[in-house]
Amino acid sequence: xxxxxxxxxxxxxxxxxxxILKTDDCWIWTGAKTCGYGIIKIxxxxxxxxxxxxxxxxxxxxxxxxVLHSCDNPSCCRPDHLRIGTYLENAQDAKSRxxxxxxxxxxxxxxxxxxxxxxxxxxxxxxxxxxxQLYSMSPRNFxxxxxxxxxxxxxxxxxxPK
Numbered sequence: 001x002x003x004x005x006x007x008x009x010x011x012x013x014x015x016x017x018x019x020i021l022k023t024d025d026c027w028i029w030t031g032a033k034t035c036g037y038g039i040i041k042i043x044x045x046x047x048x049x050x051x052x053x054x055x056x057x058x059x060x061x062x063x064x065x066x067v068l069h070s071c072d073n074p075s076c077c078r079p080d081h082l083r084i085g086t087y088l089e090n091a092q093d094a095k096s097r098x099x100x101x102x103x104x105x106x107x108x109x110x111x112x113x114x115x116x117x118x119x120x121x122x123x124x125x126x127x128x129x130x131x132x133q134l135y136s137m138s139p140r141n142f143x144x145x146x147x148x149x150x151x152x153x154x155x156x157x158x159x160x161p162k
Contacts, residue, residue: 002047002048002051002062002063002064002076003047004061005047005051005052005055005061006042006043006045008055008056010050012042013056013079015040016040016049016053018019018053019031019038019049020049020077022034022078024069025067025077025078026073026076026078026081027047027069027076027077027081028073028075028076028077029075029076029077029080033074033075034046036074036075037049037050037075038050038070038075038077040052042078044065048065048067049077050069050076050082051078053077053079053082054067054079054082054083054084055102055149057079058079060084062084062086065084065085065086065089066084066085066086066089067082067083067084067085068082068083068084068085068089068090068093069081069082070083071081072097080082081144103151103153103154110136110137110150111135113151114155116145116150116151116154118134119131119142119145119146120145120154121148123146128142
């Protein structure tokens with residue numbers, strides 16, 4: 001994911017420090033951002049500030065791993081809010097904190113929660129073709145909804161049926 005951390009001069013560390021607003025909780029990056037994450041250019045290459053902060057405070061280059069936030073604030077650079085982790089740990093954190101974009105929170109969703117519940121209810125009395133046409137969905141999405149592989153959050157306990 002990340003480029004190797006370059007040699008960090010005193011001037012660069014000063015530039016980095018000057019863009020961090022230290023509050024009682026998070027230390028907020030006030031410089032340039034992408035998707036909410038602080039970024040800084042070094043020798044024409046863009047680095048996430050959290051990666052540099054982790055390197056400066058721990059001496060460890062995150063390499064191919066991610067820098068995860070315990071505070072869920074992508075602009076935060078406070079060292080004790082940051083840790084190195086894997087993509088799987090990041091996904092598990094997102095799930096445990098309810099940050100996944102599933103259901104209607106997913107901007108690609110074409111169905112509402114009410115639609116999905118109606119599809120599951122009507123699947124016993126209407127044909128797959130009829131429901132697919134009515135809700136403008138593919139047979140694949142129909143199967144995923146009916147078999148508990150899609151819209152799992154509407155199954156009650158959040159687990160797909162066995």
